[in-house]
Amino acid sequence: MTARNISRFWEWGRKIICVGRNYADHAKELKNAIPSEPVLFLKPPSAYVTEGFPILVPLYTNNLHHEVELGVVIGKAGTSIPQSDAMDHVAGYALCLDMTARDIQDECKSKGLPWTLAKAFNTSCPVSEFIPKERIRDPGNVRLWLKVNDQLRQSGCTAHMIFSIPYLISYISEVISLEEGDLILTGTPKGVSAVQEHDELQAGIEDVVSMRFKVARKDH
Amino acid sequence: MTARNISRFWEWGRKIICVGRNYADHAKELKNAIPSEPVLFLKPPSAYVTEGFPILVPLYTNNLHHEVELGVVIGKAGTSIPQSDAMDHVAGYALCLDMTARDIQDECKSKGLPWTLAKAFNTSCPVSEFIPKERIRDPGNVRLWLKVNDQLRQSGCTAHMIFSIPYLISYISEVISLEEGDLILTGTPKGVSAVQEHDELQAGIEDVVSMRFKVARKDH
Ligand SMILES: [Mg+2]
Ligand SMILES: [Mg+2]
Ligand SMILES: [Mg+2]
Numbered sequence: 521m522t523a524r525n526i527s528r529f530w531e532w533g534r535k536i537i538c539v540g541r542n543y544a545d546h547a548k549e550l551k552n553a554i555p556s557e558p559v560l561f562l563k564p565p566s567a568y569v570t571e572g573f574p575i576l577v578p579l580y581t582n583n584l585h586h587e588v589e590l591g592v593v594i595g596k597a598g599t600s601i602p603q604s605d606a607m608d609h610v611a612g613y614a615l616c617l618d619m620t621a622r623d624i625q626d627e628c629k630s631k632g633l634p635w636t637l638a639k640a641f642n643t644s645c646p647v648s649e650f651i652p653k654e655r656i657r658d659p660g661n662v663r664l665w666l667k668v669n670d671q672l673r674q675s676g677c678t679a680h681m682i683f684s685i686p687y688l689i690s691y692i693s694e695v696i697s698l699e700e701g702d703l704i705l706t707g708t709p710k711g712v713s714a715v716q717e718h719d720e721l722q723a724g725i726e727d728v729v730s731m732r733f734k735v736a737r738k739d740h
Numbered sequence: 741m742t743a744r745n746i747s748r749f750w751e752w753g754r755k756i757i758c759v760g761r762n763y764a765d766h767a768k769e770l771k772n773a774i775p776s777e778p779v780l781f782l783k784p785p786s787a788y789v790t791e792g793f794p795i796l797v798p799l800y801t802n803n804l805h806h807e808v809e810l811g812v813v814i815g816k817a818g819t820s821i822p823q824s825d826a827m828d829h830v831a832g833y834a835l836c837l838d839m840t841a842r843d844i845q846d847e848c849k850s851k852g853l854p855w856t857l858a859k860a861f862n863t864s865c866p867v868s869e870f871i872p873k874e875r876i877r878d879p880g881n882v883r884l885w886l887k888v889n890d891q892l893r894q895s896g897c898t899a900h901m902i903f904s905i906p907y908l909i910s911y912i913s914e915v916i917s918l919e920e921g922d923l924i925l926t927g928t929p930k931g932v933s934a935v936q937e938h939d940e941l942q943a944g945i946e947d948v949v950s951m952r953f954k955v956a957r958k959d960h
Contacts, residue, residue: 559854560854562782562783562784562854562860564755564916566754566918566919578915632852634760636780636782637780637915640780641915641916695861695862696860696861698786699785699786
C-alpha cells in the first residue's frame, strides 16, 4: 500500500461518525425532541460512494431519504480533545449525504433496535471531493443546499447547528478516539425527502463545492 | 504502510459488525424476543484492545457487561455472498468480548436511540490473537467460556447460535460489503454480568485459545 493521501480519505479512513438531530428545524420536522447531548451513530467505510457511481436503493426500503451534511475530515488523531484544540485535528471537509431508509429507521426506533439497516448500507454515504481546511474559513457559517431533479429541497446554514464542530470533536473523542482519515457527519437541516430510482441529486456548499449523484435500484 | 498481515487485523481492519441476540438463552435472559432476522450493530476499529492493555470502564456507565463471542475474520472481500461460498471468505477467527454498557443500552432502547455509547466506546472490543481457519474445524460447534476473577460466568456452544456463520456472512454482505480484515462478532451465550475496576476477565475457546484482560477505570 502506498502512503495515505488525505484527499482520498474514503479509500483508507476507518470510521464515519454521524450526529443526528443537530439542527432544531430538522429535529422538529421528524417530531424528535431537541437533544441535550449529541446523538451519535456509525456508518462503516463500505458506505462510501463517490461521484460517477450511483446511490443504490436497498431492496428493503420504500422511503429512502437524503440528508445533506457538512463532513469534517480528521487529520490528526486524538482522544479527549479539548474544544480549544479541536480545530487543530481537522484536515478539511467534504460535502456528504447521510442516506437514510426512513421507514426502517422508524421501525428500529419503535422496537428499540440499532439503526444499522437504516443508515449503514452500501452507498449510504455519498461524498464530494475533499475540501482542504483553508477553503472554508468558518465551517460554522456556511450554506448547504440539495436539489432533487433541479428542485430545491434543503437549504440551511451550519450556523444553526445545535452542537458546534469543536464541541462535537471534543464530545466524540472522549468516548471514541479519532484517527486520521475519520469522517464526522455533522447533521442535516430541514427539508429531508424521499428519492426514487432515476432521480438525480445535486448538492453543494455555497461557493466551495458541488456534487451530483444518480439514484439506482439495487440489482436482485 | 507495509503489507497487511491478517494476523494483526485489528491494526488495519475497517469494520466490526456485531450480531445481537444470536443465542436464544441470552435473548431470554435480557427479556428480548427471539429475532426472526439478525440484529446488527457496529463498533469502530478504535474499539479494539489486545492483551496487555486494560478494558476501560466509561465514566458514564454503572453497569458494564462482558459478552464472550466468537469473532469471524474476513479474508476475502465480497458483496451478496451466497451461503454456499461464505466460508471461502473467512481467513480465521478471534475470541472477542462485546463489552456493553447495559444501563446505557437499556436507555437507548427505551428512547429509540442508536446504541453507540453503549457498544462503540474505546476498548469495547477486546480480542485474542488471530486464530487461523484450520485451527477450528467446525466453528459451528465450539465451546466458549468466560471467567471473572476465576469464577465461571459464561459457557456456551456455538452450536446454539440461531443464525449460522454462513447465514450471517450472506445476510450481512447483502447490505454491507465485506472487506479483508473485517470482523463479525457472532453473539453471546447466556451468563452476561457486570464487571468492576480491578476485575480480571479470562476467556477461551476450548482447546484453541485463551486470553486475559484487566478492567480499569478511565482517567478523568
Ligand atoms: Mg466502522
Ligand atoms: Mg443525518
Ligand atoms: Mg454481543
